[in-house]
Amino acid sequence: NAGVTQTPKFQVLKTGQSMTLQCAQDMNHNSMYWYRQDPGMGLRLIYYSASEGTTDKGEVPNGYNVSRLNKREFSLRLESAAPSQTSVYFCASSEQREGYEQYFGPGTRLTVT
Amino acid sequence: QKEVEQDPGPLSVPEGAIVSLNCTYSNSAFQYFMWYRQYSRKGPELLMYTYSSGNKEDGRFTAQVDKSSKYISLFIRDSQPSDSATYLCAVWPSGAGSYQLTFGKGTKLSVIP
Numbered sequence: 196n197a198g199v200t201q202t203p204k205f206q207v208l209k210t211g212q213s214m215t216l217q218c219a220q221d222m223n224h225n226s227m228y229w230y231r232q233d234p235g236m237g238l239r240l241i242y243y244s245a246s247e248g249t250t251d252k253g254e255v256p257n258g259y260n261v262s263r264l265n266k267r268e269f270s271l272r273l274e275s276a277a278p279s280q281t282s283v284y285f286c287a288s289s290e291q292r293e294g295y296e297q298y299f300g301p302g303t304r305l306t307v308t
Numbered sequence: 309q310k311e312v313e314q315d316p317g318p319l320s321v322p323e324g325a326i327v328s329l330n331c332t333y334s335n336s337a338f339q340y341f342m343w344y345r346q347y348s349r350k351g352p353e354l355l356m357y358t359y360s361s362g363n364k365e366d367g368r369f370t371a372q373v374d375k376s377s378k379y380i381s382l383f384i385r386d387s388q389p390s391d392s393a394t395y396l397c398a399v400w401p402s403g404a405g406s407y408q409l410t411f412g413k414g415t416k417l418s419v420i421p
Binding site for chain 2: 235237239243253254285287294295296297298299300301302
């Protein structure tokens, strides 16, 4: 039981490049989330998927897109990376829509130069 | 005003000390109050949560909520070097359509042997 896994662990992009961050959970959870964590800003919600087939914007969605591929997988795409998107990205999942009990992945450290 | 305010520290204490970590929140609609612990370069993990007001104890950890003053506290007794981490408070509103967990910025704690 791996919990929440994220790939890649580290990534360096040039401004304007695109990439997809992958997330998968093996806990049969219904809801999944993408956060970014920046020094002095805390954890901020980018997008979430309350259930398979639905996605909604969080606090900071600009510059990102998401896909809930199936119940297990939730990907985050940066279409044209900008230096302001340098951050640590965390994926999380929760069993219920009332997702106060969230399980986090190990994170992806992204640097955009 | 941010919905959740948390002193970022850092906080440094000697081993065996009692640690008090605190947050304030602004929205009286919040009903669930969580503490997440995040070790360096890891994802957050749920430490404990309380619903509405009152205390909850789990081993050396006690979570306390005072809804009248909108104050959330986490007490750690007999602190250990393994407690060194960043502690994030988080809140969750009750009711339909409430899908967003709101985090404080985190307090970095160091327990010195």
